[in-house]
Amino acid sequence: MPNKTVAFEIKRQASPDAPAIWEKFEIEWRPGMNVISAMMEIAANPVTAEGRPTTPITYDSNCLEEICGSCAMRINGRARMACSALVENLEQPIKVEPLSKFPLVRDLQVDRSVLFENLKKVKAWVPLDGTYDLGSGPRVFPQEQEVNYPLSNCISCTCCMEACPQFNDATGFVGAATLAQVKLFNNHPTGKVLKEERLRALAGDGGIQECGFAQNCVEVCPKQIPLTNAISDVGRDVLLQKAKDFLRG
Amino acid sequence: MASPRIIVVGGGLAGLAAVIKIAEAGGSVDLFSIVPVKRSHSVCAQGGINAAKNLKGEGDTTDKHFDDTIYGGDFLANQTPVKAMCEAAPGIIDLLDRMGVPFNRTPEGLLDFRRFGGTLYNRTAFAGATTGQQLLYALDEQVRRHESEGKVRKFEGWEFLSAILDSKGQARGITALNLRTMELQAFPADAIILATGGIGAIFGKSTNSVVCTGSAHSAIFQQGAYYANGEFIQVHPTAIPGEDKLRLMSESARGEGGRVWVPRTSGDKRPIKQIPAADRFYFLEEWYPKYGNLVPRDVATRAIHKVVYEHHLGIDGQPMVYLDLTHIDRATLNRKLEGILEIYQKFVGDDPRDVPMKIFPGMHYTMGGLWVDNDQMTNIPGIFAAGECEYQYHGANRLGANSLLSCIFGGFRAGPNALDYASSLPAAEGDGGQAAELARQSEINARLMNNEGTENPFRLWRELGETMTRHATVIRYNKGLKEADEKIVELLDRYKQVNLSDRSQWANTSFAFARQLKNMLELSRCVVLGAKQRDESRGAHYKPDFPERNDEKFLKTTKAAFTGDVAGPRLEFEEVDTQFIKPRPRRYDAAK
Numbered sequence: 001m002p003n004k005t006v007a008f009e010i011k012r013q014a015s016p017d018a019p020a021i022w023e024k025f026e027i028e029w030r031p032g033m034n035v036i037s038a039m040m041e042i043a044a045n046p047v048t049a050e051g052r053p054t055t056p057i058t059y060d061s062n063c064l065e066e067i068c069g070s071c072a073m074r075i076n077g078r079a080r081m082a083c084s085a086l087v088e089n090l091e092q093p094i095k096v097e098p099l100s101k102f103p104l105v106r107d108l109q110v111d112r113s114v115l116f117e118n119l120k121k122v123k124a125w126v127p128l129d130g131t132y133d134l135g136s137g138p139r140v141f142p143q144e145q146e147v148n149y150p151l152s153n154c155i156s157c158t159c160c161m162e163a164c165p166q167f168n169d170a171t172g173f174v175g176a177a178t179l180a181q182v183k184l185f186n187n188h189p190t191g192k193v194l195k196e197e198r199l200r201a202l203a204g205d206g207g208i209q210e211c212g213f214a215q216n217c218v219e220v221c222p223k224q225i226p227l228t229n230a231i232s233d234v235g236r237d238v239l240l241q242k243a244k245d246f247l248r249g
Numbered sequence: 250m251a252s253p254r255i256i257v258v259g260g261g262l263a264g265l266a267a268v269i270k271i272a273e274a275g276g277s278v279d280l281f282s283i284v285p286v287k288r289s290h291s292v293c294a295q296g297g298i299n300a301a302k303n304l305k306g307e308g309d310t311t312d313k314h315f316d317d318t319i320y321g322g323d324f325l326a327n328q329t330p331v332k333a334m335c336e337a338a339p340g341i342i343d344l345l346d347r348m349g350v351p352f353n354r355t356p357e358g359l360l361d362f363r364r365f366g367g368t369l370y371n372r373t374a375f376a377g378a379t380t381g382q383q384l385l386y387a388l389d390e391q392v393r394r395h396e397s398e399g400k401v402r403k404f405e406g407w408e409f410l411s412a413i414l415d416s417k418g419q420a421r422g423i424t425a426l427n428l429r430t431m432e433l434q435a436f437p438a439d440a441i442i443l444a445t446g447g448i449g450a451i452f453g454k455s456t457n458s459v460v461c462t463g464s465a466h467s468a469i470f471q472q473g474a475y476y477a478n479g480e481f482i483q484v485h486p487t488a489i490p491g492e493d494k495l496r497l498m499s500e501s502a503r504g505e506g507g508r509v510w511v512p513r514t515s516g517d518k519r520p521i522k523q524i525p526a527a528d529r530f531y532f533l534e535e536w537y538p539k540y541g542n543l544v545p546r547d548v549a550t551r552a553i554h555k556v557v558y559e560h561h562l563g564i565d566g567q568p569m570v571y572l573d574l575t576h577i578d579r580a581t582l583n584r585k586l587e588g589i590l591e592i593y594q595k596f597v598g599d600d601p602r603d604v605p606m607k608i609f610p611g612m613h614y615t616m617g618g619l620w621v622d623n624d625q626m627t628n629i630p631g632i633f634a635a636g637e638c639e640y641q642y643h644g645a646n647r648l649g650a651n652s653l654l655s656c657i658f659g660g661f662r663a664g665p666n667a668l669d670y671a672s673s674l675p676a677a678e679g680d681g682g683q684a685a686e687l688a689r690q691s692e693i694n695a696r697l698m699n700n701e702g703t704e705n706p707f708r709l710w711r712e713l714g715e716t717m718t719r720h721a722t723v724i725r726y727n728k729g730l731k732e733a734d735e736k737i738v739e740l741l742d743r744y745k746q747v748n749l750s751d752r753s754q755w756a757n758t759s760f761a762f763a764r765q766l767k768n769m770l771e772l773s774r775c776v777v778l779g780a781k782q783r784d785e786s787r788g789a790h791y792k793p794d795f796p797e798r799n800d801e802k803f804l805k806t807t808k809a810a811f812t813g814d815v816a817g818p819r820l821e822f823e824e825v826d827t828q829f830i831k832p833r834p835r836r837y838d839a840a841k
Contacts, residue, residue, distance in 0.1 A: 014753065014755065015755050015756075030492045031492070032491055032492050032596070032597075033492055034492075034493065034596075036493055037491075037492045037493035040493055040707070043707045043758075043759070043762075044705060044707040044708050044711065045705070045708075046750045046751075053750065054750075055750055055751035055753070055759070056707070056750060056751055056758060056759050058756045058757075058758050059758075060284075061459055062284050062288050062289075062290070062458045062459050062460055063288075063290065063292060063293050063458045063459075064458070064459065064493055064494045064496075065293065065494070065496050065497075065592055065596070066592070066595065067292045067293060067379065067382055067588075067592075068284070068288040068289075068290075068292050068293070068458065069287070069288055070284060070288050083493075084595045084596065086595075086596070086598075105429060105756050106755060106756035107756075109756060112285075113285070113405075116285065116287070116393070119390075119393060120393055120396070120397045123394070123397075124390060124393070125349075125390035125391060125393060125394045126347070126348055126349040126387075126390070127394070128347060128348060128391065130273060131269055131270065131273060131344055131391075131661075133340040133343065133344070134343070134344075134347065135343060136343045136346060136347075136360075137343060137346030137347040138347075139357075139358035139359065140351075140354055140358055141354060141356075141358045142353070142354045142355070142356060142358075145351050145352070145353060145354045146584075148351045149351040149376065149377055149383075152351050152376075152383055152386065153379065153382070153588075155292075155382075156285075156287055156288075185349070188349045190347065190349070191349055
């Protein structure tokens, strides 16, 4: 009896300027298989379904347990993490493409550094005096921790940005992930010292006003972060800040 | 004089901790990482970080933490640095708290603590079951702040290839490979800190991330650095078996009350929930009544092996046992363990709140590593090491929740020490060895890229992983270790015939992997030969033919030196610093 196989179609592009092509693969099925383990199989035996030798696929991955945020790609049209995309739950042929909103590097690898730049713009950190021993931190009640912890679970995968109709070159929108981090740091007893700066950074073009409330972000977030709540909260704070700044002249 | 330039390689907890201290002290730092630093393997740590804050009224002290760590490590760790780490731990927790780590809290708003393996105290601070992620993010944010102020330059997407050594053998910089353009470049520095993690990849499948190949430490081992205690590899008792990796199921599951068991009768056909308590074999609780499910990892791992392979009680005849949380209420589970329960649910498909998890031991942590002195410097002047890539805090077995601590503590020491060293370093003669090292690396690259052979590097790697897992993990025999070393020598020979199916000069992952593979092969010999030489059982190193610890002969650090010879690394022994706690027998069936 022939072994059960899994059919893949993977979009390949040798470099940013090269033409994109689709390659088909037939890979032996194994229990618990996911999209990354399939690509590891291809690396060990880089041959297409037609029997033509090809190159191993270039993609980002690291932890393989959906916590490092590396392996975001489009799988059957949906932005998601490849490591947790179990083959048995996917319709075949499984179509795998790179995220479309970020500069392509090669094959499934894209450059998502824009998110890290955005986090700089909104000063997504607690401004410490220093790392020497200054005693214990501020008291935080469990109810507050339970609001903040989910926001702090953001793995910077950028799925929310990929899925957002407003995240594009025309708007320059920072995207949901960054807005959620603003809420997180504005909530922190020490982090809130930069609250006004963060809100002002979101007051202009590319800021909170670009959000069109499509709610795709919360739909695709692999960590179920309450992104739309965060956007509403930050949106309200940005408006209040604008009003305050206006009245202050 | 311009401020010294320090290169930090690796952006996990240890690397970022070092960067922060250097930036704060006014030094300039270049931070190199294969992945964006926020995606480093530290994110995978789950359960927590230890510090004897004694916030539960139990009378915990840093001395008790020190004793638990030394005892848990079967007395192999040098005691001076471990003592300093345990004493610094409460201050480190406070600092992380100030940075905004969302640690779980008590009703009064204070830090909550839970129990972990190898201790009887609630000593582990935690942020749900994703503590490593939360700690890494906190340090990442601080580094981003320093970066935005121009004190840190990040080189993400670059892989360390080698150190540049001058005619006196002192470090003067590094060579690195741009993983996108495939360009080789030299970067001068006055001191280097390697914080390049564990070596899980040489075991094929492990709980480690893809980047944890040990390639960087192997490179400097081959340039003359000692690799110490390579034979000490932690196999975590509870991992989810998988095709691509073994996914960790945190010790915190047991810390919160999880119980490990198998049906007393092999092939018990009843649905799990209908198996009454009397027919369940809670073997850890029976064999180790004092510590129960929270014995140290090496002890739990061997017990699971015994139940599966000697008692033949694995679930459905498979190498698996139950890790059961179903007696704990869902709200508590969600508040304290949600992150890991989601992992199980996503990758296995069952909800561990309803059904006991099926787990088996998996390679997890590298206790051994680059030899360093008490200042975190290797024997190569100017090369420091911190975090999992060095050897000094965990002895023969690491206690759960001590790794995050040792990473941060080691980084906090390595940073300022590297800066001190660099401040008094005389200027290099000539180019400090840069041109010669670049030439050596570009020759290796050219040879690899143009090699006309028949071997696929990914398939060679699988063979290495299978050999290492079979012979050099839970149970070790000298015959098997000898076989494993012969296999590695064979693989090193076949590596000469490696053929890259991709020869492009752009984002060529096969090329980068093939370079790592050579280094993995060289380093794996330290593990295997170190284990072969050590005819005793200590911590994670267990030989049925030598079941007892032998302090007289082996209370010693193994130091491996690269020879380039087919006989493998030269092994030496060094005395262990035991000045504070006299070695005593280690047992967990009773109070110690």
